[in-house]
Amino acid sequence: MRLLQFVIWVIISYLFFKLPGILMGKPIPSSLILMYMFFAVVMILLVMTSTEKSTRELLAPIKSMLEDPSKKLIRNVVFVIVPIVAGVITYEQIKPTYEAPVELRSTHPAPPSTIKIYGKTYDLLALENPYRKYEKEDPEKFKELVREGGEVYFKHCFYCHGDKLDGKGHYGQGFNPLPLPFQGKDTIAQLQESYVFWRIATGGPGLPKESTPWLSAMPIWEDFITEEEIWKVILFIYDYTGNVPRSWE
């Protein structure tokens, strides 16, 4: 019975590692699971063999299988299955998979302290959205500015970042990395407006190396739209998603 317990514990721990990944659609890589399982099995064995008695109980079925002549048939079956399973597992491990190399990139790298665009030098540490103040001072004017920002967005950004600002534009699926969503709390909600300004003005090629600038399809918007338009589109992407820019702490 002890052996059965052991098997059940192993299965439970396997499901524990495997299931959440499957349910959330982000499976843990099998190599990692293999490693976790190794430790799990060792732990379970340690616990179950902590006393002489429990060890004996655990091994009793195995022992009896090997010694008891009446269990010859089971023994022979087990003796055939175990090597086959070992062979198959080994094959699964070493067979070539041709999986693409993993390309790690940092989504939100540290920004430079100054940038040179539109023929000027901007100090990103001191840079603020010149229109933000109207949110309190003149709400009517602010609304108008947001709308103008929306027009910029729906001329230049929606086909990648999505009609719903969810990163799923008509052509989004053709890029790698995917266009980032502005909905949710992981992207612009974490950023200061000056950072977003830098990202929009300099695009993919403006990124530092750790963010794979050679892969990003984000255009260099300095070439297409004005500084004012960038500030307005920033107002819009925060307003539409209900996100608030991070402020200086």
Next chain:
Amino acid sequence: MMGRIISIVVVALVPIVFAGSPLHAAKGDPEKGREIYMKRCWWCHGEEGAADGPAAEFMLPPPRDFTEGVYKFKSTPFDELIPSDEDFFNMIKGGLMKEHVAGWNGMNNTSMPGWEDMLKDDEIWHLVAYIKSIVEYEQPEQGPISVGNKVASSEDSIEKGRKIFREMCAECHGEEGRGDGTKMLKDDWGYRTWPRNLTKPWTFRMTDTVEDIYTRITVGIPGTQMPSFADPESKKRLNDEERWHVANYVVSIAAPYKKPDENTVIKALRIEEEVPDNPSSPVWEKAEYTSFWLVPQMIAKERHFKPSLDSVSVKVVYNDKEIAFLLEWDDRTKSVPGDAKAEEIAAGEVFRDGVAIQLPVVVPEGSEKPYFAMGDKAKPVSVWFWQSETTTEPQRLKLLEGKGFDKIEERDPSAIGLTARGVYDHGTWRVVMKRPLFTKEKDKDIQFVEGKFIPVAFAAWDGSNGEKGSKHELTTWYWLLLKPPVGASIYIVPIAVAVVVLVGELLLLRRFRKD
């Protein structure tokens, strides 16, 4: 008490019982609908619904003009202008296609998204009420058509459907259903419409179920030249059974291999025979296609917003001397500059069709690659650029070295043994490009080495869609792997492990026996 419970139950049941019935739309409030519309929809559909929002000019098909009251994807009969409320609801909600392409949860392959993840059902009903109020639509007089007499798909039905298709549909959808018709089609609003490529069901606006296809054939797609085949006045009338046969046939011609999936690696196959230099060689049958999305070039000037090509499928084979790429993509038009027929169905001046393979000049050792669109100063790319023939000149091949969008140099392809040949057949181009694995100038041309992951990207041009120069479709970086033949060791090692385990078992057994 009992009375209250009953009334709660009744109230709770109402929406279920009356789903899709007039009561439902009455529930929607046009005023509230207008508010949501002015936050979410006007950007494309326009402030007053006239399809003149700021985004409208950057897409094809264009957003629907709600002031006309013509709707494409409805289930009411062809002679009933007004869609059912359920139709309206589905147009907006989206999410009908179960295995849709990531991101396409509304009208597939258009800019119209599905709103199910952002708007609640009652908000969608408000929108329905508002949109209907623009043209003062009441309820349709006729309800949805019936899909009850479905004819089960069978070889016989598909064969009958094929015959009907050749006769009734091929002039627009092409002999093989790839949308390579022979006519220039425009919708009621004067925009170019491309008949659907029926081999790519994931691009269908509604779903790819046989019921939906039958519905389109029966109702037509109002506002476009896709006619109703149930109209008794029309020369193109089909009876109910015939419409099911042809729907079954349409389902049967899907070509799933053209649909790009998660796979980002082209596995080049090592072959013993000669590397083929033409698309019809039987050698290609051994290799498998890997398909990638083509997206319009919207990154550098001049940008392109209305592409007509959406995916490319690739096979690669090599032997100890040479490597060949087979590029296959569906293009509705064979663009032959100077040809009167090609000019007739083109959207303006006709340029050559084309396709290109982009490779790094030097295979990167680390993760750092050249910029994915035409490379950069530090890391140049090689581009093999094939173009189709004109009435006076043959097909041509260029070898380009790219160090950025505007820093492109031309070299002589024959100097490195690069050749190309393309064949157009019923809406599909197949182009083979071939080169020796190695060249003399190792710092100028890529050297193809087995077992290395080589970045590769593609681009394509449809010359009948005004595509030329920077106006084209492209892919991001993917991978090419010359798959070395697997040695016997991957079988020997597992067998050895099994033997070791068996021996271990026997030793164990012996010990126990002795005890």
